[in-house]
Amino acid sequence: MACHSHHYWPDITLEAVQEYWRDAARLADYKWDAIFGEKIPAWQNAVARTLQLPDADQIAIAPNAHELVYRLISAFDQRQPLRILTTDGEFYSFARQLARLEELPNIEVTRVPRVPYDTLAERFERALQTADYQLAYASLVFFDSGVMFPELLRIAGDKPAGTQFVIDGYHAFFARPVNLRDVADKVFFLAGSYKYLGAGEGLCFMSIPAHCTLRPLNTGWFADMAELQNRSEGVNFGNNWLRFAGATMDYSCLYKGLAIFDLFRREGITVGKIHRYVLAAQGRFLHSMDSAGHPLLNRENLIYHDLEQGHGHFFTFDCRSVENAERLHKALRARAVLCDRRQQLLRLGFAIYHDENETYQQVFSG
Structure with a gap:
């Protein structure tokens, strides 16, 4: 009964890991063609169908959620004031990172108490709409209690235009049905394969709002993928998920996740x-x-x-x-x-x- 943390992996994932090994042995450096040309798009499409996201190419991947969150935070001007709105019930990695950032003189964090849950939506929305926040961050399902944040998708959809809004969906993804179609161009949605999908650690994702122009300071060489052969001057960013791409990672979890998506599709498990x-x-x-x-x-x-x-x-x-x-x-x-x-x-x-x-x-x- 620890399956909110570590789900048992379906047996099919063993074959998936072996397939990853065989691809690496057979293709060597050309495995990247298969990973970026076939596997990553297949994963993005599966996630997009699950969350009803209209543009699969706007789903960035990374080994963990913290890497994606910090890459997003790094896109704000480090020399300017940064005001962040969140709750007092966020997962350790984000809570710790905020505590460290608060040591800087230009960063101010407001934490809305999650209890009482019945009034959380009203209190959080009031704070969001009455102050100037550059970033808002909240969990759809709180990791410590299992309680859902009431009306969070509606609140995010009505956010001020100048606020970047992140929904931590890790304890909701592949557990409760989530429909992001109406807020896909308003929010960053963050989750991964470790918990309810049952594919293990090592593969997280973040959906990116359409027309995003943020330029992460923490940027990896994968973000330059489109220009590896013909480099141009300056640090450029693509208009898809590679804007938030990092660097080299182990893709065995990608293979496992795809195997589970395929298994559930065949079995009619939604x-x-x-x-x-x-x-x-x-x-x-x-x-x-x-x-x-x-x-x-x-x-x-x-x-x-x-x-x-x-x-x-x-x-x-x-x-x-x-x-x-x-x-x-x-x-x-x-x-x-x-x-x-x-x-x-x-x-x-x-x-x-x-x-x-x-x-x-x-x-x-x-």
Whole structure:
């Protein structure tokens, strides 16, 4: 039940990694023709279909989300004031990077408290519309609680023209259906293959709004791909995903991700079907939990459980102390229940490889 962090990889990914090795052995340096000419476009098209993005060529890739975010931040003039709006519930990599940036005199960060969730949309939108922010950043599903940010897509779609808006969709991508068609020209959407797609670490992506003219200071040689053979003067940027491209990376995860996309297509597995399956699993879990009377795993400690409208694919329990959470985490692991803990918070995830008759009694026994 740690599948909000590390999903088990489908068996087909082993063959995908071997295919990557064989391509490298067979093609040597010409493997780049296959990767950039076939594999990356296939991945971009699969992501675009999943998120209903109109332009697959506007989807940049990198080994991790942090690289993409920092490349975007580097596009702002480092000599000018930079005001950033976010929440107090963002993932560690972004939160740490902001804390470091705040040490600079020209950078100001406003963090809107995520709690109470019922008023988050109103409070965040008010801040966004009443102050001059160059960058706004918020998660569609918060990593520590599983709660969805209410109305985030609408808020992003109505953003001020001068604000670049990033949606961290990592805990939503391939879990809940997400339709970005109406905001594709307004937002940067960030996610990756490590969690719900089940393709492992090493491949993240960021959709780029149409007509983006930002010039990242942190730019890699892949961004110069169009001019490798005939260089021109100056540092130029293309009008597609290469604007935010980095440098050499391991593409085995790309092969794994494509294999999973293809497997799910053949089997008729859609994000909508996955979401409905997980909703049913979460419902069975809650029924078993209510019957068990567990001292920590109960409705009082469960953070926000509006499953249909406002929740991702994992539950978070506030165990009230680090010691309580640590003891429970160890007890569950002793019963072969894999989950994870963040301070006093215990997280339990749900996936399509959980049996459809699973009642999760093993979680509550002992």
